[in-house]
Amino acid sequence: MSEIRLTINGHERGFDGVSPHTRLLDFLRDQGLTGAKEGCAEGECGACAVLVARPDGEDRTRWTSVNACLPPAVAFDGQEVVTSEGLGTAPGPRGPGQLHPVQREMATRGGSQCGYCTPGFVCAMAAEYYRPERSSADAPAHDQTGTDVQGEEHAADHECGPNGFDLHALSGNLCRCTGYRPIRDAAYALGEPEDTDLLRRRQEEPAPKPSYTRIDTAGARFVRPADLGEFFDHLEQARDEEQEVRLVAGATDLGVEVNIRHVRPPVVLAVDRLDELRTLDVSDDRIEIGAALSLSEVERGLGGCVPLLDQLFPQFASRLIRNAATFGGNLGTGSPIGDSAPVLLALGASVVLASRGGDREVPLAAYYTGYRESVRRPDEILRAVRIPLPLADHAAFHKIAKRRFDDISSVAVAIAIQVDDAAAVTSARIGLGGVAATPICAREVEEALIGQPWTRETAVNAAALLARQGTPIDDMRASARYRSAMLEQSLLKFWAQQQPAQAQEVSQ
């Protein structure tokens, strides 16, 4: 089989002979839909953003913004895609045109200068425009920007306009011309979608089901199996053929390798729609999160029940990336930086590895064995992440990076401690990224903290110890010296941030 079917801007048709290595972006541009652009080919700039109809529960659809430069086009077999051209039309020789409200606000408020990033901004903005939960009730009660809010809480804050527009929806879009102010104003000026709005109405119907795609063209195979059993069939087939296999969910990591390092894996197995990898269960003693849920789905599904993850999400890449990226992918690729690994280490999480023989659970702290190496066997797939309950009372995630939105950490530190009534530390977990060949636990510091009174002196001593963890290096993001200093500072900052809360508890 070599045909895929896509609905693009409302028109469904089949496409024959699309290579598994052709990105969605190039595929769309080859159709003459040149609105989406390549700005970086890494999912950093968002000039390629488009909308995809994704499930929002069983019977509804959510217009979801994704980078088109990363995933292969064949991964969208059976899906519905909307580009900037599909949202509205400009007036011109072909007619008076009809701008989408997002396009109108961007065009009239100076939201575009060179215009190259604009189609991507428009798609990312449209997804937020249609977000069902968006409402003016989310608007800050008072001015939460500028000089009126203090920085420490700011990084994780959702920055919302009076219409409930969350500015983080645009965190994966770069503009080199405007300085962003008019784009923000355009976003904050948007009203509610009209009842007659077709895209809004589309959200009230179920999303397209996944297609169980199998594309085999010259030297490349792309398969989306229907279930885990079939997945193992393909895994074994590739092993028998001695073909290298890459698993892909959101393609936010593999896509970069394909684009930048020109990797062309012969077999790609898409695991993003496997039901077995899409669980989200909260029980009394643990939370299980399916490895193939997008981070945005996890964020919505947990509804704030893991505060440390809520600190992580806004700082994890961008909304465009989180709409596709998964815990499975982030842990599976084994980046020494993270950002999910340090947080999950601090949460004491484990990973569930599935094979023909069933599941086995491995503590995340024991998962990595070296640089991008783990205990996962070739016949296994990372199926889920489990977080034990109850959670520690005090936790924080400190991401050290140059930029607040969408940057790679030079150091990532997640800390979770439990303090008893006598103000003694009863448990401590500290996960670190960016200071060793793998994400690591600061075991020595954890042990030094346990049993100690949670005082400034304890924090200062532990911070000095934390500064000596890992083997940080000098690179383009930061010096080794700064990385070590940030380890120390993160614990000092954590302690300082705990103080007002504790004082409050005492006064009650």
Added chain:
Amino acid sequence: MKSLAERPENPVVGVTVAHEHGAEHATGCALYTDDLVVRHQNVLHAWPLQAPHAHARVTSLDVVPALDVPGVARVLTAEDVPGINDAGIKEDEPLFPSEVMFHGHAVCWVLGESLEAARLGAETIKVEYEPLPSLITLTEAIAAQSFQGRQPTVSRGDVETGLANGTHRFSGEIEFGGQEHFYLETHASFAYVDEGGQVFVQCSTQHPSETQEIVARVLGLDNHDVTVQCLRMGGGFGGKEMQPHGFAAIAALGATLTGRPVRLRLTRNQDITITGKRHPYHASWDVSFDDDGRLQALRATVTSDGGWSLDLSEPVMQRTLCHIDNAYWIPNVEVHGRVAQTNKTSQTAFRGFGGPQGMLVIEDILGRCAPLLGLDPTELRARNLYVPGQSTPYGQPVRHAERLAEIWNQVHQRADVRERRAEIEDFNATHPDTHRALAVTPVKFGISFNLTAFNQAGALVHVYRDGSVLINHGGTEMGQGLHTKMRQVAATALGVPLETVRLAPTRTDKVPNTSATAASSGADLNGGAVKNACEQIRDRLAEVAARKFNIHPDDVRFVNGTVTGIGFHDRQMSFAELAHDAYFQRISLWAAGYYRTEGLHWDADRMQGEPFKYFSYGASVSEVEVDGFTGAYRLLRTDIVHDVGDSLSPLIDIGQIEGGFVQGAGWLTLEDLRWDESDGPSRGRLTTQAASTYKLPSFSEMPEEFNVHLFEKATESGVVYGSKAVGEPPLMLAFSVREALREAAAAFGPEGHSVLLASPATPEAVFWAVQDARRALAQCGASGSRDARRDRAASSSEVGSADEAASATASEDVPDAAATAR
């Protein structure tokens, strides 16, 4: 009405209109060069083979294996060039080099049926290199005395005496980074031999005429054989002024050799590793002040890192020397400039064109010296602003210098500086780990190309018989809204509604011999030419109307598409009727317009003259908040008052100011180009060659509160409709961010602590500045004694030696009782 600056009644200039193609941008139907490829068949795609050495001789090149790769059509090498094998105007940039001059230098180009085929073909090409010694850092180049081009000096007065007579004398050094343009659209060219037999090149270029000329030279053709069209650019910022020519030439060479359209679009990695950037600089300086903090003398040597070839490095250095004074009167000046040659990309124009680098030097000096002088930095800056009657070190009177003080005071009022300083003091007193600070900096920026000949422009205006208008001009659109402004100028000059004026894309067969759209001069120059063309037509039409109305042509009025006579409002006709009548009276309805900026002269050898038509002024106030734990910061609020003359298009101008400011803030705080400076195998490789490692400002770097005010009643006589240029000057308003970060770091230290701040002032750089300030506080105790001030200044040199900090020291050379007693 004949005055260039005077506006008629109901002008269309000055009206707030959105970018003329905003709707096309937002709907994705605005076309860029690479969007045209899908409209053509049989297209070949070009891929470069990039050398993995910083400096090497190519000893052999075997392209034959590539030809066996399926889909490879041809490999282009030096032997294929029928004309001159050079991509530049100085003939120091071989298009196909025999000597690799930087890591990533393209040795040859493969043409394939697909980009994938071309890339796979390039992988098979066998090149042998003989590695040569390389110079990567400015320090290495200076030590090796590796310089290129002219070494100009700007001087005035007697700097030695001035330095000696100043009562407070300081010296120091600073080295600071360049900047990648990161236009969202990478370089793109698309070339074919068209139906008329000419070589037609669609190109993302700020300088179509020069692209045309280089393409013709490479192909061995005359200029009239080549036409270059620039539909629009997805950003330029100076990076497409000189750099597109070689890529256009490759595409055109491929098209003429194969007879097929050739598309060349760089990937982001290729663009960053091949094309030039803003020049990094090193400066060493001596400065003196009198007892009131007034600058007495400045002696400096500034060295730019020009990379492997000259490109625009010489004029960039000229502009640096012409802006080292920024907005300050310095009676005695002697500044030497030189361009280092290194094995890096050939650095080029970037918004500000050397001006920002010159101004950074003086702003850094003032920011560092203010605490040592016992003065608030804002006060120190205010005391040194130019006043009317003074002139620049290169001898140009600072016309309208009074605007500096007016703008300075206005921005203080609009930003509530006094109240907010008190709030900041309260905040800092109650937040030991988080400090805020506010800084105010001015901008004075000279407008015109330093090279006088470039200050000319042409336009072509057609009025059709139905009264509709089509304009062409030599400027290119890169997002700055030039075309929007030009339509407003034409509508104003002809007295017609904006909707009746259409603008056709820039191409060299419409308006020849154009200057680059650069130096902020696009609207000034092309506006002058468009207006000139429109007025020729209007004058002819006035005669037709005058005959009809039986009045003198001077009394005919053109307003909003209606033609009438002064005081004869009962008699009128539409512009369309008049155009129709004129045609039947055999009156020409089209005109070529021309403009040259008057009154300019410049002696580049003596570095004296009046190279600028006028100065643009502005000032900004920025407040930052620094996290003392990490050095991370937020830009809380920025207020700007900026002089754009009488704005041609306020929404466009505010967009330029805001965008320039944020881009400048990116250069000064975030954007950090790192090369491999080791002796390892990848020496000279740019390690920040992608959006993931080279971070530009995102939403999180925008000032959370951002107020921009256009300076009012600002008519600039002698410029089209009283306006001023706006493209570059606002970039330098961002110095207030850097200086606010310096002051926030200082707030962690004792009174009088002079902060050394690396540039870019990344969170890491700010963190070390904060740590340094804390150390100073610990050393001198809580007393903040005045005697400690000099010790702290001396100790500050320790941090400067760290690799991530500026290699800079500020020390007071002359022990001075007065300084400590202030």
